[in-house]
Amino acid sequence: MKFWRSAQPQGLLLLAPALIVYGVFALYPMLNVVVLSFMRWNGLTADKVFVGLSNYAGILALDPVFWTAFRNTAIWTVLSIVFPPLVGFALALGLDQKIPWRTPLRALFYMPVIIAPIAVATMWRWMYDPFFGLFNAVLTSLGLQGVIQDWLGDGAVALYSVFVASVWQTAGFSMVLFLAGLQSVSKALVEASRIDGANAWQTFWHVRTPALRPTITIVLILSTINSLKAFDIVYGMTGGGPAQATQMLALWAFTQSMQLGDFGRGSAISVVLLLITLAIVIPYLQWALRREERVR
């Protein structure tokens, strides 16, 4: 019993469950996907064959859908870094003012964030319904029949239609982070600048915006990472169609492995996406840790 009185074994015992589950079910698949990307395998039978880089050659040179998915993921990411944070920032600025109902308004704008992405997909699919959906009904009643589209069925607009649903779902998330950032800007500082004769615009630009810089970085990084994860909403709204027009890397990796039975190629796509994510995440984590040390 003496052994258990000291700190180390107790610590080990408390730490072990989290570490084992995390190691086995999060870290191991991440390493395994790299191994699988060098194999030819259908995911079920025992015969795994080492094929070197041929899966990578396959997706990069022979698979046009990979490049469509790559381009769509790039477009989606850029749009996700710009629009939801901008909308969220505008809402946060407005809802940081002394106006009536601001608490229920904040709650309302955040509400789509907590809804299952697959439910958002189903909702918006119905609103985009070409015959009885909300959008075409509104356009018709405004006399804008010319603008009516098959929003999800037309490859030229489908990706953007899905993205609009995503803005509706995610802007509230940025808004909450920006609101917290705005509230952490010292009231004394704002007050002092006012007394010194700064107008509202000068206070905003020279006092509040610089203080918001860490929040802005965090929102942009989280938006980037979340956009690379885009899966549910695309799967639910278009399944990658029409004719791969909304195909994304995460979804294409899933389709290759789980639906076409090519775990090698699917894993190679996953590895490409993982590398892109790491290239963004690692510098960010370094920055965040340095900042944490400085604060302390």
Add this chain to the structure above:
Amino acid sequence: MTALANPFRPAGSDRIDPVLVALWLVLIVVAALWIAPFLFIIFTSLKTNSTVMGASAFAPPTNPDWTNYAAAWTRGKFSTTVFNSAVITVVKVPLGLAISAMAAYVLSRIEFRGARAIFLLIVFGTMIPFQVLLAPLFTLVNGFGLINTKLGVILPYLAFGIPYQVFVLHGFFKELPRELSEAALIDGASHFSIFWRIFLPLSLPPLAALLILDFVATWNEFAMALVILQDNSTWTLPLGLMSFQSQFSRDYGQLNAAIVMTVLPATIVYMIFQRYFVSGLTAGAVKE
């Protein structure tokens, strides 16, 4: 809702600012647009198919047809999917928080070689997109023979919930005064009892926030469930809704009733525990 003293007046001023009034009106209009999808879904869920096809899309239902809900409940096998979702959530959420809190306690309070490295390795997990790992997760769970079992989704759910929870709780525990655990240690208490008797009771606010966030995340999860729960008797609510959409997409009233029933639990939880969402999110992301 608390009434706001002196609305529309900027700090230090008694005059109503017309810019703020205009801003407020704009926000109200945007809010109406934001809530429109919800109203449209609820309205449609109360209409018969012929009303949906015959009358204006945004007209409220004049004589609400509640039968859509009962019909969607049966055809969508909601009794099965709600039960599965509830069991998975009720097991996963408290269990995940418990093991995360234990790990966070050790990493913030017991010094040992490699503690920093382990912490970084876990925090790194907050950034791994599991959506990329669906195929290897399937392979792994299949290797354990857990495809189509609740344990088969609970284990990966636990694994991908740990990083953020450990990160937030580690930050919280570190702020608690050192003397708290040191005094107890000198008195002969074990780390188990310090964790259980002192740290857990003190960390109820962040635990509550994480509990709510994790409830919603687990309830809504789709992608992992999609690859692991393949048999329809094991499906969770999001899988059931997806299948309903592909089978009965032309039964507009019922489809929308199914959507309402799927999102209702998370919405109710959100409305009751609203303030915890904000504190749970900002605890991890924004440090003052």
